[in-house]
Amino acid sequence: xxxxxxxxxxxxxxxPYDAMRHKLTVREILEIAGLTPVEDYRLIRENGNxxxxxxxxxxxxxxNESFMALYKGVTPTSWR
Numbered sequence: 001x002x003x004x005x006x007x008x009x010x011x012x013x014x015x016p017y018d019a020m021r022h023k024l025t026v027r028e029i030l031e032i033a034g035l036t037p038v039e040d041y042r043l044i045r046e047n048g049n050x051x052x053x054x055x056x057x058x059x060x061x062x063x064n065e066s067f068m069a070l071y072k073g074v075t076p077t078s079w080r
Contacts, residue, residue, distance in 0.1 A: 010065040019061045027055040035069050044068045 007018040012033040030038040043052045045059075046066040052059065 008061050008063055008065075010061050010063075010067070012067045012069055014066075021061075023058040023060050025055065026052045026057050026059060029059065029067060030055075030069060033069060040071060040073050042070045042072055044070065 007020060008022065009016055009018055010029075011017070012029060012035075015033065017032055024032075026043050027038050029043060030036070030041050035041045038055055044050065044067060045052070046068055
């Protein structure tokens with residue numbers, strides 16, 4: 001058996017990351033991308049537009065997989 005672990009490149013909001021495992025939790029994907037607190041974000045798989053609602057759900061990571069992380073809170077706006 002081959003014990004060599006191959007990195008899998010994936011993207012969050014266009015930024016590249018490398019996974020050492022074939023599955024990561026939604027929480028891990030957001031934390032690795034620096035998006036904390038994770039509860040302030042929604043994670044969406046771009047292929048198929050699948051939204052993940054359980055932060056503990058394990059997500060299979062495919063080569064060059066793309067995700068969008070969307071902020072759920074209120075963003076400040078300027079009024080003139």
